Every structure is written in structure tokens, then in C-alpha cells.
Amino acid sequence: MxxxxxxxxxxxxxxxxDMIIKNGSTCAVERITSPDSEFLKEVADHIRSYExxxxxxxNQVYIGNKTPEELKExxxxxxxxxxxxxxxxxxxxxxxxxxxxxxxxxxCDAFDLVKLSEEFVANVRPKIENNFKELASLFNKxxxxxxxxxxxxxxxxxxxxxVVGYVKKxxxxxxxxxxxxxxxxxxxxxxGVISALELLRNSKIDPTEIDYVVxxxxxxxxxxxxxxxxxxxxxxxxxVGLTNAxxxxxxxxxxxPTHALINASALxxxxxxxxxxxxxxxxxxxxxxxxxxxxKKGLPVLEDVVGGFAVLISENDGIxxxxxxxxxxxxxxxxxxxxxAVMGALVANSLEKANxxxxxxxxxxxxxxNPDITKAAGAGNVPxxxxxxxxxxxAMRGDIDKKQLKSFIEEKGLPGWAPxxxxxxxxxPYVGFLIDDLxxxxxxxxxxxxKGSLFLGRMTNLFDGVSVVVERNAxxxxxxxxxxxxxxxxxIIAESMRKISQDMLEE
Numbered sequence: 001m002x003x004x005x006x007x008x009x010x011x012x013x014x015x016x017x018d019m020i021i022k023n024g025s026t027c028a029v030e031r032i033t034s035p036d037s038e039f040l041k042e043v044a045d046h047i048r049s050y051e052x053x054x055x056x057x058x059n060q061v062y063i064g065n066k067t068p069e070e071l072k073e074x075x076x077x078x079x080x081x082x083x084x085x086x087x088x089x090x091x092x093x094x095x096x097x098x099x100x101x102x103x104x105x106x107x108c109d110a111f112d113l114v115k116l117s118e119e120f121v122a123n124v125r126p127k128i129e130n131n132f133k134e135l136a137s138l139f140n141k142x143x144x145x146x147x148x149x150x151x152x153x154x155x156x157x158x159x160x161x162x163v164v165g166y167v168k169k170x171x172x173x174x175x176x177x178x179x180x181x182x183x184x185x186x187x188x189x190x191x192g193v194i195s196a197l198e199l200l201r202n203s204k205i206d207p208t209e210i211d212y213v214v215x216x217x218x219x220x221x222x223x224x225x226x227x228x229x230x231x232x233x234x235x236x237x238x239x240v241g242l243t244n245a246x247x248x249x250x251x252x253x254x255x256x257p258t259h260a261l262i263n264a265s266a267l268x269x270x271x272x273x274x275x276x277x278x279x280x281x282x283x284x285x286x287x288x289x290x291x292x293x294x295x296k297k298g299l300p301v302l303e304d305v306v307g308g309f310a311v312l313i314s315e316n317d318g319i320x321x322x323x324x325x326x327x328x329x330x331x332x333x334x335x336x337x338x339x340x341a342v343m344g345a346l347v348a349n350s351l352e353k354a355n356x357x358x359x360x361x362x363x364x365x366x367x368x369x370n371p372d373i374t375k376a377a378g379a380g381n382v383p384x385x386x387x388x389x390x391x392x393x394x395a396m397r398g399d400i401d402k403k404q405l406k407s408f409i410e411e412k413g414l415p416g417w418a419p420x421x422x423x424x425x426x427x428x429p430y431v432g433f434l435i436d437d438l439x440x441x442x443x444x445x446x447x448x449x450x451k452g453s454l455f456l457g458r459m460t461n462l463f464d465g466v467s468v469v470v471e472r473n474a475x476x477x478x479x480x481x482x483x484x485x486x487x488x489x490x491x492i493i494a495e496s497m498r499k500i501s502q503d504m505l506e507e
Contacts, residue, residue, distance in 0.1 A: 004268035005320035005473060007275075008203025008312040009432035011063055011093040012194045013305040013419065014101045015053045016287060018158040020304055023183065024287035039292055046291075048300045050097050054086040058370045058417035059305070063090030064432055068414045078372050079300060092432040093198040095305070099124045099159050100131065104190045106165075107138045108239055113182055116157070116165035118144025134197055134240070155179040174224040184284050185232075187306060188219045192236045192281030195308035199277065200240065203312050210312075211273035213237045213247030216260035217280040218422050220251060236279060245277070253457075254367070254426045256280075257309075258450025258466045261428075264313045265323040265468070275314045280428075282306030286421050290377035302373045307424035311431050318475040321438040321446075327353050329449075329467035337463045343393045346449050346467040354469075358394040361412065361469070362443040365430035366390075367451060368418045382425075386449070387413035426450040427467075434470060444472045 021027050021043060030040055053059060057078045060066045065087055074081060088095050096104075103124045106114045121144035129139060147165055157165035167186065171177035192215065200207055213233040220228030221235075233247030252259045257280060264276040284306060291301045316322065329350030335341050347358060366386035374382050391408040394400045400408050418425035427448040437443040451465040 002269075002316040003322035003324055003471075004265045004313050005316055005322055006311060006431055006435050006470065007314040007317070007320050008199050008205065009092055009435065010195050010198030010200075010202055010310045011090075011429070011432060012096060012191065012198055012308045013053075013059055013062060013093075014096045014098070014191055014194070014282065014308070015050050015304060016098050016101065016284070016306055017047045017050075017304060018098065018161065019187075019284050019306075020047060020288040020291065020301055022156065022158055023187075023284045024289065024291070024303075025285040026288050026291050030292075039295055042295055043288070043291055043301065046295050046299070046301045048304055050095075052300070053304060054088055054095050055082075055084050056086070057081055057084050058372065059095060060084065060086045060090065061417040062092075062307075062419075062429060063094060064092035065090040068417065068430070068433060071415045071417055076372065076375075077299075078370075079302060092202060093195070096194060100127050101190060101306075102157050102159060102165065103128045103142060104132070104135075104194065105157075105167075105186045107132075107135055107141055108186060108190045108193055108235075109141070110235070111170060113168045113170055114157070114165065114186065115145040115147050115168065116142075117147045120144070120159065120164035132194075132197070134200075135193075138239070153179050155183040171223070176223050176227050184219055185221045187284040188217050188221075188232060188281035189235055189239075190281065191306050191308040192217065192232060192279050192310075193239045195281065195310040196236055196240045196242075196277065196279050199279070199310035199312055205275065205312060207241045208244045210237070210242045210245045210275050210277050212264070212267060212276045213242065213245050214260045214264050214276060214278045215247065215249045215280060216251070216256040216278060216423065218251070218253060218256065218283050219281075220249070232281070233279070236281075237277075242277070247277075252450075252464060253452035253454060254422045255450040255452030255464050255466055256423050257426055257428045258448055258468065261311070261313070261323070261448065262325070262328055262466060262468055265325050268313055268315055269325045275312060277310055277312055279308075279310040280423055281308050282419075282421050282424065289420060290373060293377040294373075297376055299376055302370070302376070303420055305419050307419045307421045309424065309428055309431075311428070316473070319439065319473055321435060321470045322473050324354075324469040324471055327351065327469040329465075331451075331463060331465040333462065339389045340393065340396075342451070342463065342465060343389045346451070346465045347390055347447065348393060348397065350447075350467055350469060357399040358390065358397065359399045359408075361445050361447045363414065363430075363434075363437065363446045364390060364412050364449060365414060365427045365434070365446065366449045367425050368414065368416045368427070368429045369420050369425040370416050370418060373420050374416075381416070383414060383416040384409065426452070438470065438472045446470045
């Protein structure tokens with residue numbers, strides 16, 4: 001049977017040091033509740049430079065310059081490693097500096113809501129023209145302004161501790177279009193645009209061949225009449241030149257990207273679209289989310305990057321890894337929230353559809369949060385905890401002996417390397433490596449698991465999760481019917497039935 005395939009991936013990080021203090025939710029709340037706190041006095045001294053962020057080992061894994069297997073060889077904590085010399089550009093994407101990102105927010109601004117100083121624009125323009133040539137048609141928008149004449153309600157844009165611009169409100173009374181929300185949404189859009197560009201660069205696909213875009217970040221754009229109406233997908237597609245595409249937004253908290261993969265795969269499998277892009281920008285509110293714990297322990301603020309990704313799902317080409325749309329796991333409403341129930345629903349149930357054991361999966365990609373960040377914040381090693389639960393489930397089912405639990409985690413697991421931006425770590429970071437592992441590597445089957453906390457929206461206490469199995473492509477397309485119309489197939493079947501009937505009568 002023909003299954004859709006992963007045909008490419010792009011990953012980006014944006015170093016946003018000034019946004020941590022100005023726009024991250026932890027610092028923003030602290031300014032309201034404890035404006036004179038020691039944390040606010042100290043946090044700026046714990047923010048890393050762009051060079052340190054580029055040299056940080058997990059970040060180099062995220063953009064594809066290092067592999068997860070290589071990351072395993074280095075002892076934690078990784079933030080103490082000084083020997084790594086990273087590169088801005090990687091196999092899958094890049095790490096964008098803050099000044100260029102602010103300029104990209106201006107390029108992505110369709111309503112002239114972003115104002116940048118003339119001095120800042122003069123300094124950043126050569127960088128944008130050199131690094132983002134694909135956006136040349138928008139360079140005329142990169143003009144400087146007098147930023148001293150600000151309107152009421154604005155969000156400052158800061159670089160190097162200096163105000164270099166601001167974002168205006170988009171409506172006088174609508175809180176959904178105030179300057180703060182517009183700022184957050186432009187961060188999502190701009191980081192999504194860079195992610196889409198990296199995917200296009202890596203996959204070598206003609207942008208006009210993309211039929212549909214599914215955007216799956218954690219923010220939502222809309223106005224007073226439809227707060228989350230969207231549409232980030234089409235907004236991103238417009239900027240990167242996907243002229244033959246339409247699209248829509250899909251939300252599911254941290255599990256959103258895996259939901260999006262499954263939905264995109266279904267569209268391709270059904271023949272509705274040939275090439276679907278799944279893309280997500282990052283969340284500025286989550287910058288420095290655990291900064292209090294990091295500062296208290298003398299660590300750098302490790303949540304200092306906005307993340308983004310894009311993947312391409314296309315018709316079966318006989319080469320790239322197949323997305324098994326018939327092997328999807330889901331956390332049902334009635335499943336329950338115990339670890340055993342969750343893993344049973346997401347891992348075991350989907351494999352049972354094909355009479356497979358848990359050990360038949362070569363690698364699991366779960367919540368790939370960087371443990372440097374989470375351990376310091378008291379949340380432990382999230383990927384390792386997931387692998388322990390999967391291993392325990394395998395032991396309970398008799399797929400492995402209890403003594404094999406440690407080796408199971410080592411063989412089937414991955415170290416976490418993604419920033420804690422909610423949706424960004426949730427199974428998705430491995431897709432770039434997955435394409436290599438299931439084509440040129442020694443792996444044949446992988447599972448992507450996304451989980452989400454729906455109770456954050458205060459509408460339900462339910463947990464959520466979905467999973468999907470991906471397999472090495474056997475190269476066996478349904479060539480016997482390739483290029484044959486449905487009418488011709490019906491004629492062949494009818495003729496075969498006529499001959500069978502005739503043979504039965506002769507007997």
C-alpha cells in the first residue's frame with residue numbers, strides 16, 4: 001500500500017536575549033508581582049551571548065551539525081562544555097541572531113505595525129540581504145522610522161539593551177489586537193517563515209509545488225469576534241512564496257505537531273494534496289520560563305532561544321520513510337491519565353494493529369526536552385522518564401525481561417536536545433535525523449509520540465497524546481496500477497469477473 005513519506009525537514013533557533021527580560025512570561029509576571037526582586041536584578045547577568053548559544057551542544061544537534069548519538073557521548077551538564085565550536089548553519093537549519101530576527105519581524109508585518117529606527121535598519125539591512133535572499137521582494141519594507149513618536153500602547157523592540165523600535169497596537173479597544181499580542185504573533189510568524197525557508201532549502205522542492213500548509217504552534221491569532229480564528233499557515237505561505245498553497249492552523253498544546261503530522265499524512269494518503277508542509281513558529285512567552293531556578297543555582301538562563309520547525313509530507317516516492325497512517329496511537333477521552341494507561345494507548349495499541357511488539361520499534365522520539373533545562377528546574381530528565389515508562393510497559397507485556405530495561409532505554413531512546421517551547425520538543429525534533437536513519441542508516445522503524453496538557457486552557461482536565469509509526473520505504477509502490485485510470489481498472493476487474501464466470505459455466 002502507498003503511504004505518504006517525510007521528504008524534508010527544517011529547524012531553526014532564534015537567539016533572543018533581550019526578549020527574555022522584556023517578553024518572557026516569567027520576567028513579565030515578576031515585574032508585576034515583585035518589581036524589586038533580586039531575580040530581576042540578577043537575571044541580565046545570566047544571559048548568554050550569541051556565540052555561547054551557537055556553541056551550545058544541544059543547539060548544534062537541533063540544527064543538525066551534531067547527532068543525538070554524539071550528544072550521548074558528552075557528560076552532563078552540557079552548558080559547562082566549552083570545547084565545542086559551533087556553526088550558525090547546520091544540515092537542517094540555522095541559529096538566527098536577534099538583530100536579524102527583529103528585521104524579519106518587520107518584513108513579515110503586513111499592516112505596518114512594526115517600526116525600527118533608521119540606525120538599526122542601516123546596520124541590519126546588509127545581513128538580511130545576504131542571509132535571506134529568498135525574501136528579496138520584501139526588502140523594500142525594511143525602512144527606518146522616527147521611533148521617538150510612539151502611540152499609546154506599544155511593545156518596545158530591544159537589542160543590546162537599547163530600544164531600536166516598537167510594535168504598535170492594531171486596534172484601539174480589542175485586547176486580542178493590542179501591541180503585546182501582535183508582538184507575540186509576529187514572533188510566531190517570523191520564526192515560522194524562517195523554518196519554512198530552511199525546509200525549502202533542504203528539500204529542494206519548488207515552492208509552487210506545495211499544496212497545503214498546516215501550522216501547529218501554540219499561539220493563536222484573531223480578533224474580538226474570533227480570538228483564535230487564524231490563519232498563521234496562509235500568512236507564512238504568503239511570505240515564503242507558496243503561491244499554489246492554502247492552509248489552516250491546528251492547535252493541541254504540546255501534542256499539536258504530532259496531530260498535524262497525522263492530519264497532513266491523511267490528506268496526502270487520501271489524494272487530496274500531493275505536498276503538505278507542517279510548520280510551527282516559537283513562543284516568546286516561554287523565554288526564560290524556568291529562569292528563576294537557573295539564576296538561583298548560578299546557571300545561565302538556558303531558555304534563551306525561540307524555536308521553529310517545518311517538515312514536508314509528500315506522496316510515496318519509493319525512497320523516503322513511510323508514515324504508517326494505519327498505525328496511529330491516540331489517547332482517547334476515556335483512557336485515563338495514569339502513565340501506564342497513557343503509554344498503553346500511545347505505544348502498545350498502535351503496534352498491536354500490525355501485530356508488532358514494542359521491541360519491533362528501533363527508536364522512539366518522545367518529549368525531547370533538553371534535560372539541562374528541566375533538571376535544574378526540578379522536572380527531571382523528561383525523555384528518560386518517558387523511555388522508562390515505555391520500557392516498563394514492554395516488560396509488563398513480556399516483550400523484554402525486566403533485567404533488560406536499562407539496555408532497552410539505551411538502545412531505543414534519545415537524549416533530549418530541544419528547547420522547552422512546549423510544542424517544539426514533542427517528538428518533532430527527530431524527524432530530520434529520522435529521514436537519514438530510515439534511508440541511509442541502520443534503522444527500519446521509528447515512532448513519534450506527542451503529548452499535551454489540555455488542562456492549561458481551563459476547559460478540561462484531560463490529558464492528550466497521539467503517536468504515529470514511520471518505516472523504512474521498501475520501494476514497492478503500487479506500480480501495477482500506476483498511471484491507470486479508475487475507469488480502466490473497473491474494466492479490468494469486470495473482464496476478470498466475466499472470464500471467471502465463463503470458466504465456471506464451462507465446468
